[in-house]
Amino acid sequence: MSESDPSTVVTPQDLPRHIAIIMDGNGRWARRQGKPRVFGHRQGVKTLRHIVEACVSRHIANLTVYAFSSENWQRPAQEVNFLMDLFVSSLQQQIDDLHRNNIRVAFIGDHSAFPVKLNRLIDDASTLTAANDGLRVNVAANYGGRWDITHALRQLAARVKTGELQADAISETMVSEHLCLAGLPEPDLFIRTGGEQRISNYLLWQLAYTELYFTDCLWPDFDEQQLQLAIEWYRGRERRFGKISEQVNRADGT
Ligand code: FPP
Numbered sequence: 001m002s003e004s005d006p007s008t009v010v011t012p013q014d015l016p017r018h019i020a021i022i023m024d025g026n027g028r029w030a031r032r033q034g035k036p037r038v039f040g041h042r043q044g045v046k047t048l049r050h051i052v053e054a055c056v057s058r059h060i061a062n063l064t065v066y067a068f069s070s071e072n073w074q075r076p077a078q079e080v081n082f083l084m085d086l087f088v089s090s091l092q093q094q095i096d097d098l099h100r101n102n103i104r105v106a107f108i109g110d111h112s113a114f115p116v117k118l119n120r121l122i123d124d125a126s127t128l129t130a131a132n133d134g135l136r137v138n139v140a141a142n143y144g145g146r147w148d149i150t151h152a153l154r155q156l157a158a159r160v161k162t163g164e165l166q167a168d169a170i171s172e173t174m175v176s177e178h179l180c181l182a183g184l185p186e187p188d189l190f191i192r193t194g195g196e197q198r199i200s201n202y203l204l205w206q207l208a209y210t211e212l213y214f215t216d217c218l219w220p221d222f223d224e225q226q227l228q229l230a231i232e233w234y235r236g237r238e239r240r241f242g243k244i245s246e247q248v249n250r251a252d253g254t
Helices: 026-032 037-057 077-099 116-129 145-161 170-179 224-235 245-249
Strands: 020-022 064-067 103-109 136-143 189-192 211-214
Touching: 037 064, 037 077, 037 224, 064 077, 077 116, 077 145, 103 189, 136 145, 136 245, 145 170, 189 224
Parallel strands: 020 064, 020 189, 064 136, 103 136, 189 211
Antiparallel strands: none
């Protein structure tokens, strides 16, 4: 058994405890209506709000969404600026309501390059909702899976340098414990809207055994019914975690 054996944790007929989403297709959705791309991002926030509510009503414990990747800085400055302003206005408008609904909002990624105002709101939202024990929404902003792993390794390397840790004592569990989502179950279900079938540097370590669901539906069109389809697809999967079918179907998993 590997040291972080995920098969001990969840069975496929269960609801996913953690859903990770790449919300793709905003720009195309807007373009198809002859509108500027940013119109799609605005609509995307509304979709996210609906999906948060749908997760709450299904008692999903964790939702992690990719709001801005470390590669998204390469977009035209006008779109990047719009997104920064959209994050600010969305947080200002929604945080009190999210808090009232016992939702914990956390942010993962390198926020050092964000505008001061956005960073202040990120800190305030995280602090305000820190004790909430309903749905936990993790917003990945200026996040990259390679950055996450590199950041974790740097912390471990610093401990090796001081002599506190032996290099050959570094374990998978230790690496996991230094990643942004440390302490949370790894995503059971990954959803990418917008038709592309790739991971795009999202949660590279944490998606090792995640069930991957791709849909052509563009993010602004994704709704509760689409989420339900993804969950039903997930519940029909056989999660073998490296074992064979007969083993995972035996009650004791041997
Ligand atoms: C990808 O669609 C979407 C993004 C890069 C931004 C997603 C952000 C939101 C939905 C807003 C979230 C807001 C908060 C407050 C968390 P795309 O632009 O790549 O679409 P395309 O593939 O059609 O071009």
